[in-house]
Amino acid sequence: MTEMSDLTRLTAAETATGIASGAFSAVEVTEAHLARIEAVDEKVHAFLHVDREGALAAARAVDAKRERGERLGPLAGVPLALKDIFTTEGMPTTAGSKILEGWVPPYDATVTRRLREADVVILGKTNMDEFAMGSSTENSAYGPTGNPWDLTRIPGGSGGGSSASLASFQAPLAIGTDTGGSIRQPAAVTGTVGVKPTYGGVSRYGMVAFSSSLDQAGPCARTVLDAALLHSVIAGHDPMDSTSVDQPVPDVVAAAREGDVRGMRVGVVKEFRGEGYQSGVMQRFDESVALLRELGAEVVEVSCPSFTKALAAYYLIAPSECSSNLARFDAMRYGMRIGDDGTRSAEDVTAITREAGFGDEVKRRVMLGTYALSSGYYDAYYGSAQKVRTLITRDFARAFESVDVLVSPTTPTTAFPIGERADDPMAMYLADLCTIPSNLAGNAAMSLPSGLSPEDGLPVGLQIIAPAMADDRLYRVGAAVEAALQARWGHPLIEEAPSL
Numbered sequence: 001m002t003e004m005s006d007l008t009r010l011t012a013a014e015t016a017t018g019i020a021s022g023a024f025s026a027v028e029v030t031e032a033h034l035a036r037i038e039a040v041d042e043k044v045h046a047f048l049h050v051d052r053e054g055a056l057a058a059a060r061a062v063d064a065k066r067e068r069g070e071r072l073g074p075l076a077g078v079p080l081a082l083k084d085i086f087t088t089e090g091m092p093t094t095a096g097s098k099i100l101e102g103w104v105p106p107y108d109a110t111v112t113r114r115l116r117e118a119d120v121v122i123l124g125k126t127n128m129d130e131f132a133m134g135s136s137t138e139n140s141a142y143g144p145t146g147n148p149w150d151l152t153r154i155p156g157g158s159g160g161g162s163s164a165s166l167a168s169f170q171a172p173l174a175i176g177t178d179t180g181g182s183i184r185q186p187a188a189v190t191g192t193v194g195v196k197p198t199y200g201g202v203s204r205y206g207m208v209a210f211s212s213s214l215d216q217a218g219p220c221a222r223t224v225l226d227a228a229l230l231h232s233v234i235a236g237h238d239p240m241d242s243t244s245v246d247q248p249v250p251d252v253v254a255a256a257r258e259g260d261v262r263g264m265r266v267g268v269v270k271e272f273r274g275e276g277y278q279s280g281v282m283q284r285f286d287e288s289v290a291l292l293r294e295l296g297a298e299v300v301e302v303s304c305p306s307f308t309k310a311l312a313a314y315y316l317i318a319p320s321e322c323s324s325n326l327a328r329f330d331a332m333r334y335g336m337r338i339g340d341d342g343t344r345s346a347e348d349v350t351a352i353t354r355e356a357g358f359g360d361e362v363k364r365r366v367m368l369g370t371y372a373l374s375s376g377y378y379d380a381y382y383g384s385a386q387k388v389r390t391l392i393t394r395d396f397a398r399a400f401e402s403v404d405v406l407v408s409p410t411t412p413t414t415a416f417p418i419g420e421r422a423d424d425p426m427a428m429y430l431a432d433l434c435t436i437p438s439n440l441a442g443n444a445a446m447s448l449p450s451g452l453s454p455e456d457g458l459p460v461g462l463q464i465i466a467p468a469m470a471d472d473r474l475y476r477v478g479a480a481v482e483a484a485l486q487a488r489w490g491h492p493l494i495e496e497a498p499s500l
């Protein structure tokens with residue numbers, strides 16, 4: 001039997017193969033991860049809820065299936081950390097908010113259901129910025145998560161719990177959601193891989209809504225192949241989500257296994273450099289671009305002028321949609337209710353509950369969105385933002401006429417210290433400068449490690465962007481870059497993370 005602690009160091013692909021071949025059992029794998037959580041999560045705080053019994057029961061079921069000689073799924077027995085924004089039947093779901101504290105959903109999200117059907121072992125639910133609003137996980141009502149590379153720094157957000165669980169070897173796989181960058185930015189600052197699939201590629205059914213026209217669930221992992229394996233398990237049409245794409249899922253696993261960029265045309269986004277970009281981030285980015293050339297890609301510079309307005313458009317559209325989506329938290333149907341002492345009107349109970357149940361950032365966004373949608377300002381704000389959205393989509397379309405993928409840094413800086421931007425929303429918003437355009441246009445994008453910044457020794461992310469429904473290109477390019485960089489470093493980047 002392999003050492004228990006070693007089992008937490010394997011990739012998801014290796015873990016699945018080991019379980020299928022009988023080298024170790026799913027129960028052993030799950031126990032090793034539960035022990036790791038026990039040992040380190042007090043410091044990291046990646047999890048809001050650990051489902052020890054449920055995870056072990058799922059693992060036992062996989063082992064029994066194998067003993068009976070039944071066919072196992074590609075990720076059977078592999079542990080996973082699920083962002084606490086997906087409903088899980090019988091398991092608490094808070095979306096990082098006090099207003100949902102103690103709520104146990106009566107149903108599984110489609111993502112949850114597909115994971116269970118694929119025999120993936122769900123370890124528990126991960127910490128996140130409240131309702132996925134933030135870039136640092138500091139907006140969680142349940143306290144921040146530390147970055148395993150340096151616990152005094154942010155693990156990114158909103159999905160900081162998911163990325164931190166990977167970087168601290170508490171899980172080999174995780175699920176995130178990306179409305180403006182919440183899968184990719186946490187991946188970048190923790191040295192992990194995160195993919196925002198094409199909008200509609202993964203079902204939103206049972207995913208707590210933030211900004212419905214932007215929200216997209218996706219895979220998080222330590223390797224490109226692992227992300228592809230998870231992608232293929234969760235993606236695909238779902239009649240329960242009206243915006244779900246009814247087309248075959250691109251073969252992301254084959255693309256990840258191939259990892260060849262010869263003859264591909266790669267565009268470097270001209271707008272994503274300059275003031276505000278850390279020099280070590282740009283150094284690693286430029287090296288990755290040079291590497292793509294060496295690997296046989298044709299690299300050109302591409303201009304997408306409207307991208308400079310993406311952040312402003314996003315901070316009108318996302319708050320507008322959130323002000324509508326969060327109206328459901330009215331203290332009447334589910335979740336927190338306070339002040340209902342028989343003397344107050346329903347409206348007062350709703351108001352008192354929201355005052356106590358929502359955090360500052362959520363309130364700021366609801367107010368902003370309500371204002372932007374008000375009749376006198378609708379055209380000036382929401383209407384203009386939608387026009388910018390169209391321009392951004394056109395910039396992408398024009399770029400993809402001459403290149404197969406675009407590349408940029410994922411985020412302008414490495415992980416910043418906890419507290420540094422907590423009182424400065426504008427500084428916080430800048431973390432998603434490079435990721436937001438893909439949400440506005442609905443195309444696919446990945447972040448993968450491109451090395452450590454020489455100034456601070458912290459991970460840097462390379463972003464790859466592909467046209468809608470060409471998600472496979474992300475994996476083809478990502479796997480090629482990953483293999484070449486690892487050959488150069490002599491090991492996967494994540495091995496370097498200081499052990500806890």
Ligand code: GLN
Pocket residue numbers: 132133134135157158177178179180181182183210318429432
């Ligand atoms: N950081 C961005 C925001 O605060 C994006 C969040 C996300 O992708 N969920 O809105």
